[in-house]
Amino acid sequence: xxxxxxxxxxxxxxxxxxxxxxxxxxxxxxxxxxxxxxxxxxxxxxxxxxxxxxxxxxxxxxxxxxxxxxxxxxxxxxxxxxxxxxxxxxxxxxxxxxxxxxxxxxxxxxxxxxxxxxxxxxxxxxxxxxxxxxxxxxxxxxxxxxxxxxxxxxxxxxxxxxxxxxxxxxxxxxxxxxxxxxxxxxxxxxxxxxxxxxxxxxxxxxxxxxxxxxxxxxxxxxxxxxxxxxxx
Amino acid sequence: xxxxxxxxxxxxxxxxxxxxxxxxxxxxxxxxxxxxxxxxxxxxxxxxxxxxxxxxxxxxxxxxxxxxxxxxxxxxxxxxxxxxxxxxxxxxxxxxxxxxxxxxxxxxxxxxxxxxxxxxxxxxxxxxxxxxxxxxxxxxxxxxxxxxxxxxxxxxxxxxxxxxxxxxxxxxxxxxxxxxxxxxxxxxxxxxxxxxxxxxxxxxxxxxxxxxxxxxxxxxxxxxxxxxxxxxxxxxxxxxxxxxxxxxxxxxxxxxxxxxxxxxxxxxxxxxxxxxxxxxxxxxxxxxxxxxxxxxxxxxxxxxxxxxxxxxxxxxxxxxxxxxxxxxxxxxxxxxxxxxxxxxxxxxxxxxxxxxxxxxxxxxxxxxxxxxxxxxxxxxxxxxx
Ligand SMILES: Nc1ncnc2c1ncn2[C@@H]1O[C@H](COP(=O)(O)OP(=O)(O)OP(=O)(O)O)[C@@H](O)[C@H]1O
Ligand SMILES: [Mg+2]
Numbered sequence: 001x002x003x004x005x006x007x008x009x010x011x012x013x014x015x016x017x018x019x020x021x022x023x024x025x026x027x028x029x030x031x032x033x034x035x036x037x038x039x040x041x042x043x044x045x046x047x048x049x050x051x052x053x054x055x056x057x058x059x060x061x062x063x064x065x066x067x068x069x070x071x072x073x074x075x076x077x078x079x080x081x082x083x084x085x086x087x088x089x090x091x092x093x094x095x096x097x098x099x100x101x102x103x104x105x106x107x108x109x110x111x112x113x114x115x116x117x118x119x120x121x122x123x124x125x126x127x128x129x130x131x132x133x134x135x136x137x138x139x140x141x142x143x144x145x146x147x148x149x150x151x152x153x154x155x156x157x158x159x160x161x162x163x164x165x166x167x168x169x170x171x172x173x174x175x176x177x178x179x180x181x182x183x184x185x186x187x188x189x190x191x192x193x194x195x196x197x198x199x200x201x202x203x204x205x206x207x208x209x210x211x212x213x214x215x216x217x218x219x220x221x222x223x224x225x226x227x228x229x230x231x232x
Numbered sequence: 233x234x235x236x237x238x239x240x241x242x243x244x245x246x247x248x249x250x251x252x253x254x255x256x257x258x259x260x261x262x263x264x265x266x267x268x269x270x271x272x273x274x275x276x277x278x279x280x281x282x283x284x285x286x287x288x289x290x291x292x293x294x295x296x297x298x299x300x301x302x303x304x305x306x307x308x309x310x311x312x313x314x315x316x317x318x319x320x321x322x323x324x325x326x327x328x329x330x331x332x333x334x335x336x337x338x339x340x341x342x343x344x345x346x347x348x349x350x351x352x353x354x355x356x357x358x359x360x361x362x363x364x365x366x367x368x369x370x371x372x373x374x375x376x377x378x379x380x381x382x383x384x385x386x387x388x389x390x391x392x393x394x395x396x397x398x399x400x401x402x403x404x405x406x407x408x409x410x411x412x413x414x415x416x417x418x419x420x421x422x423x424x425x426x427x428x429x430x431x432x433x434x435x436x437x438x439x440x441x442x443x444x445x446x447x448x449x450x451x452x453x454x455x456x457x458x459x460x461x462x463x464x465x466x467x468x469x470x471x472x473x474x475x476x477x478x479x480x481x482x483x484x485x486x487x488x489x490x491x492x493x494x495x496x497x498x499x500x501x502x503x504x505x506x507x508x509x510x511x512x513x514x515x516x517x518x519x520x521x522x523x524x525x526x527x528x529x530x531x532x533x534x535x536x537x538x539x540x541x542x543x544x545x546x547x548x549x550x551x552x553x554x555x556x557x558x559x560x561x562x563x564x565x566x567x568x569x570x571x572x573x574x575x576x577x578x579x580x581x582x583x584x585x586x587x588x589x590x591x592x593x594x595x596x597x598x599x600x601x602x603x604x605x606x607x608x609x610x611x612x613x614x615x616x617x
Pocket of ligand 2: 051052053
C-alpha cells in the first residue's frame with residue numbers, strides 16, 4: 001500500500017479555503033507534505049493554524065479547495081462520497097481528543113462498529129474485537145459502558161476502535177489533549193508500540209512538546225505552510 | 233440485521249422518553265381502532281344495503297302504516313320480483329334501557345329476501361311450525377343469555393298486550409348468525425300471523441316493505457312506478473333504494489357519531505405530532521455521534537437508513553401494539569349493544585391503520601434522517617469540540 005519509494009501520504013500544493021458568510025478564510029496555502037509508510041509524524045502549530053483541517057484532508061473527511069491528496073497512490077480528493085466512505089472504512093483509523101465513543105454501547109460494541117461495514121461473520125468480528133482490546137490492554141473492561149471508564153481507558157477503547165480493521169494509517173487529533181500526564185503517557189506508549197511493533201503509520205496532531213517527542217519526527221504548521229523548524 | 237443492536241441501543245438511551253413516546257403512539261392507535269369501529273357501527277347498515285333492493289314506506293313518515301294488501305299489488309308491478317313486509321314492534325325486555333330492534337315478519341319470504349341472516353335448516357323449520365316462535369341474532373341472544381327453547385316475555389308500548397295475557401311471549405326457536413362480520417345480529421324477528429291476530433289495533437297493516445327488483449339499473453324507474461300505483465290512495469308511498477333508507481335511519485345517531493369522530497381524530501393527530509417531534513428531537517441531539525459513524529466509513533445512505541429504522545421501530549412497536557389492543561378490545565364484544573348494531577374494526581381500516589403507522593415512522597424520521605445524511609463530517613465534529 002505504498003509507492004514512490006515507500007511514500008504513503010502525498011499532499012501536493014493543497015489549498016483549503018473556508019467561507020464564513022462573505023469572508024474567505026485561507027487556512028492552507030499551497031501546502032505539501034509526504035509521509036513515508038511506517039512513519040510516526042507529529043503535527044504541531046498554534047491553535048487555528050489548520051492542523052485538524054490538514055488531518056481531515058489526509059483522512060478523506062474533507063476535500064481540498066485545490067491541490068491533490070494521494071494515499072498509497074490513490075487520489076482520494078477525486079473520489080465521490082460513496083467511494084470515499086468505503087475508502088475510509090478500509091484504510092483510516094481515527095482517534096479523537098474527546099474519544100467520541102457512543103455512550104449507548106459497551107466498549108466491545110464500540111470497537112465492533114467499524115467491523116459492521118465489513119463482511120466478517122459475527123464470530124470473526126468478536127475475534128478481531130478481542131484482539132484489538134487486548135492490544136490496548138483492556139481485555140477486562142469489554143462490557144463496560146464509556147461513562148464507567150476513566151479518560152485514559154476511554155481513549156484506549158478509541159484506539160482499539162481505530163485499529164480493529166487494521167487500517168493503513170492512523171490519524172490522531174490531540175489524542176492526549178484531554179488526559180492527565182500519566183494517562184497521556186500510557187496512550188503515547190501505546191501509539192509508539194503500534195508504530196514500532198505493528199508497523200502502523202501514524203499522523204498525530206498535538207500541542208504538547210512532550211507528546212511530539214515520542215514521535216519519529218515533527219512538522220510545524222503556521223500561516224498555511226509547513227516547516228520542520230519550530231517557528232519563533 | 234447486524235445494525236439492529238445499534239438501533240436498539242439508541243432507543244435505550246433515554247428510556248423514559250422512548251417509553252412515553254411509545255405509549256402515546258400506542259394510545260393514538262387504540263383511539264384510531266375504536267374510531268373505526270364506531271364509524272363502522274354508524275354506517276355499516278348503509279354499506280350492507282343491497283343494490284337490488286328498494287324500501288317502500290308511507291309517504292308521510294316511517295311510523296305510518298301501510299296495508300298488507302299492497303304486497304300482492306306490488307309483486308304484480310313489472311320489474312318487481314318479491315315484496316316482503318316488516319312491522320316495527322318496539323318491544324321491551326324487562327327494562328327500556330335494554331333496547332334491541334324487534335320486528336314482525338313473514339318467516340319464509342323474509343328469510344328468502346335477507347340472506348345475510350344465517351339460520352340452521354332445523355331452526356328455520358321450527359320457526360315455520362311454531363306460531364309464537366321467534367328468531368334472534370347471536371349478538372342479542374348472548375347479551376340476554378337467551379337459548380333455544382326459552383320463552384321470552386316482552387311488553388310493547390306501541391301495541392299493548394294481547395287479549396287475556398299480561399304481556400307478549402315468544403318462543404326462541406332459532407339464533408341466527410351474520411353472513412359477514414358486518415351483519416347486524418342485534419335484531420329479533422317473530423311471526424306476523426301471530427302478531428296480526430293478537431294485536432288490538434292496526435290489524436292488516438304493516439310497517440314497510442322491502443322489494444327485490446330484477447334490474448338494479450332500473451331502480452329509479454321501478455320506484456316511480458310503485459309510488460304512482462298508490463298515488464291518490466289513503467296510503468301514499470315513498471320508495472327509495474335500501475341504502476338511502478338505512479342512511480336516514482343512521483342519521484338519528486349519526487350526529488353524535490360525527491362529533492365523536494371529529495374529537496377523536498383531533499386527539500389522534502395531536503398525539504402523532506407530539507410523538508413525531510420527540511422522535512425527530514432524539515436524532516437531532518446526536519449529530520456528533522452520527523458524524524463519527526460517517527468518519528468511520530458509514531455511507532450517507534446507511535446513516536439515513538439507520539435513523540429511519542429507529543423512528544420506524546418506535547412507530548411500528550407503538551402503533552402495532554395499539555392496533556392490536558384495539559382489535560382485541562373490539563373483538564371482545566360490543567360495549568353499547570343497544571346503540572351500536574355492530575362493533576368491529578373492518579380489515580380495510582386495519583390496513584389503513586398499518587399504513588398510518590408506516591407513514592408516522594417515515595415522516596417522523598425522514599427530516600432528521602436527511603439532515604443526518606447531509607451532515608458534513610468535518611463541520612459536525614468541530615461543533616462537538
Ligand atoms: N468548517 C469550517 N468552516 C469555517 N471555518 C473553519 C471550518 N473548519 C475550520 N475553520 C477555520 O479554519 C481555521 C483552522 O481550523 P483548524 O480546526 O484546522 O485549526 P487547528 O489548528 O486544528 O486548531 P486547534 O489547535 O484549536 O484545534 C480556524 O480559523 C477555523 O476557524
Ligand atoms: Mg484542531
